[in-house]
Amino acid sequence: RNMSLIIFTSYSSFPPQSHHASCTSLYKKPFVESFEETPLLVAVLTYMGYGILTIFGYLRDFLRDWKFEKCHLAREREEQKDFVPLYQDFENFYTRNLYMRIRDNWNRPICSVPGAKMDLLERVTPDYNWTFEHTGNVLKDVINMGSYNYLGFAENTGTCADAASECTVKYGVGVSSTRQEIGNLDKHEELEILVARFLGVESSMAFGMGFATNSMNIPALTGKGCLILSDELNHASLVLGARLSGSTIRVFKHNNMQSLEKLLRDAIVHGQPRTHRPWKKILILVEGIYSMEGSIVRLPEVIALKKKYKAYLYLDEAHSIGALGPRGRGVVDYFGLDPSDVDIMMGTFTKSFGAAGGYIGGKKELIDYLRLHSHSTVYATSMSPPIIQQIITSMKCIMGEDGSTLGQERLCQLSENTTYFRRRLHEMGFIIYGNNDSPVVPLMLYMPAKIGAFGREMLKRNIGTVVVGFPATPIIESRARFCVSAAHTREMLDKALNAISEVGDLLQLKYSRKNRHGNEGSDSFSFLESHQD
């Protein structure tokens, strides 16, 4: 009993993530984030699981090579057999042997609006996920906990859809030219003025793809002799943009302000490596909400650091624009800060606005420079008019300028849904990562077999979830990720929560050791006991 107590206290919950006492005044409301540690037993079992899968993987590869087992992989052409192989066998080991087994959890085709409920096309596989066949059946009204539909603007009826229809009839669908040539429509200018007003910045610029916004504009802003400080868990587009720019990149620990400050100090004091020349400029890359962790950036502290060390801040609000803040203006609004403190505000229109594309907002000099030097304005086709119209209508709705209170209602609904969903999951005993206010909710699964099992069991109960494993997450921290939407009603959330709880009991996912309402220590004991059976 004493041993168990010791284990319990060592893994017990820690108080809400504390920050430096001196910085408490920067936060207007409590900043509550938690990333509970992986229980030791679970970590060991996870590694064992991967070890067993790897051994089986080698065995199956051996059988396939020696033709004992039928090989479903596509093969190189006969005429090109003596070319250097296009793929090295080891590169695809993970894909062939681990990913293939649970491949049916991804790329699920849908045939309706990706709203709160969706219709999935039924697929069956006769050969363990190597090929899929569509039976022709449709799974109707599957609750959608996977699409990035935070404010519920993914709809095919209503003002947005009507406005987009009108625009399609008037303008057509394509543009077939770049912004600098003859692809700059009046609609683009209208959109940019509106986005600048929405964000509270001087001016803005819109691009056709969110990923490309990062990968094409960061190289235009920094180059050789500049330093980029990028968060550990930044999105692939930010990493690609930083690489393509040719600047030196240094990585700081996720959301860790001490690590960032140390890097800043070292950079300014020592200058460029080896020559010790001073850096031309320092750019800090952070995201508003990190979609795999559910954490929110510590923006007040980052801005304080940026001002102290004269660095520039690039804020990628792909998930947070429209989803955070009392007026939906993103993470700057959430913390009650001044938008002019952030040098470059970037975001996407895919998530909260139900359209596609990205934007960059900032001072007029910045945007004028980008109008001339961004790769996208010179070489990439401009945005399609009906997409622009969807963004304009949804943005006006959020701002309340269309005359209704629909925008404000949706913002409140999203905030309520988020709080309710997180609280219930926490009470049930799952390990949930991230900030209490973030609509992205990662639920830890850890073990590889549970990834596949969770996805399939939830689909059996008519709920569509997203599960993520390596390489998008560290190898033992695979998770299921829920995206709460303003379109979800209380009934849908309850139904989803009941199903999650059922599956959680079935798969023994309730790992959390924190004090839950009521049950003080017994839950931790019961968890230990159940594993000793």
Next chain:
Amino acid sequence: MKHAHAQSRDSVKMAAGQQWVLVEMVQAFYEAPAYHLILEGILILWIIRLLFSKTYKLQERSDLTEKEKEELIEEWQPEPLVPPVSKDHPSLNYDVVTGPPSHKIIVNGKECINFASFNFLGLLDSERVKLKALLSLKKYGVGTCGPRGFYGTFDVHLELEERLAKFMRTEEAIIYSYGFATIASAIPAYSKRGDIIFVDEAACFSIQKGLQASRSFVKHFKHNDMEDLERLLKEQEIEDQKNPRKARVIRRFIVVEGLYINTADICPLPDLVKLKYKYKVRIFLEESMSFGVLGEHGRGVTEHFGVNIDDIDLISANMENALASIGGFCCGRSFVIDHQRLSGQGYCFSASLPPMLASAAIEALNIMEEDPGIFRVLQDKCKHVHKALQGTPGLKVVGEPLAPALHLQLENSTGSRTNDLKLLRAIVDYSMDRQIALTLARYLEKEERFLPPPSIRVVVTVEQTQEEIERAAQCIREAAVKILK
């Protein structure tokens, strides 16, 4: 001798019993020669010194005091985030198009005939395409709210991929949501650090970005010069013979465009295929300008030359020119294309193409398949425009007669690129005043590896009538005479 004697005695005693070993060791110690003991003593002292001395830091040690560091931090001034841009920069204010960019386009308030949008098959204002897009909008809404892996795969995407694969007669196709990102994501998915890519000098910017992202060795060969390419390949062969083990794992690729956007000419595909089998390199073909233009059925440069499509490892094109939609696709054998579904960055980490744009592309494909005569019409018009623009005083026509997007360059440059651009812009303005919409070809001057000379882009579409083409040619001739004298 004493040492040898001690050794033989040792071996005897070892056999006798272990308990004597310690005694024997001490005796051997006494009987060892002096130099041996001194050497061992020095080594032991050295080890002790190393154990207790401070670790040697390879990176620079900071000898600065805290105060000095604070001063350095105070003094450091960064450059401004962006260099200032002058208000009169010629490209700062874009031409504004009011209304749809169709055949009759309203630019800066003036209604003009469109000779500038890449609307080769005239599908931008097709009523059928608009109707299908509307139906799709009513069914799916506008956005997809997710990447392909997470409920962003719609049945229209799967249908479009199937139709494209069938049209191009390949096994599989994969679609991207942005034309620029297509080839820029495809190249790094296959070619990694240490691989070798041979690319034409006139390759477009998205190919250059793909090459940069792949971190491979890039070797440029002169534009459309097969001898130069063969020379590079031979050099590589010699390198390979020096190190055959390494050569067996280095992948090699040739990246070319079917119809080059910068020079408006066609690549010599049959010669490339011969080189492919001779030197064992794979070919990636970028067909943005030639898809829906060349060939009897619009299948591109492979149909134009009659090359077997399986000989080309990967064909990439964007759907923003002939198909008048948004996005891009890659097609080829499943062995090659399937890899991109997990390692194409622009595919995995980005939201998928909005379904209404995919439906528009499917309908455009339908139109292309129903009426293959349209390609003949386009090719005739291209030849016509090419002929009509010949003989313009001061301007030369760059491009093949079959190319739908020609360049008009100055015959005699003024010496400075800015002045050349001013003259060409004056010609464009003159034409726009007379209701012919043209545009300058735009480049990022500092980023392009081989910057093409300044030029005016003239685009041919099927909707242009004989009379309009004559009028445009006449207008350009007048402008050239007036401005370039």
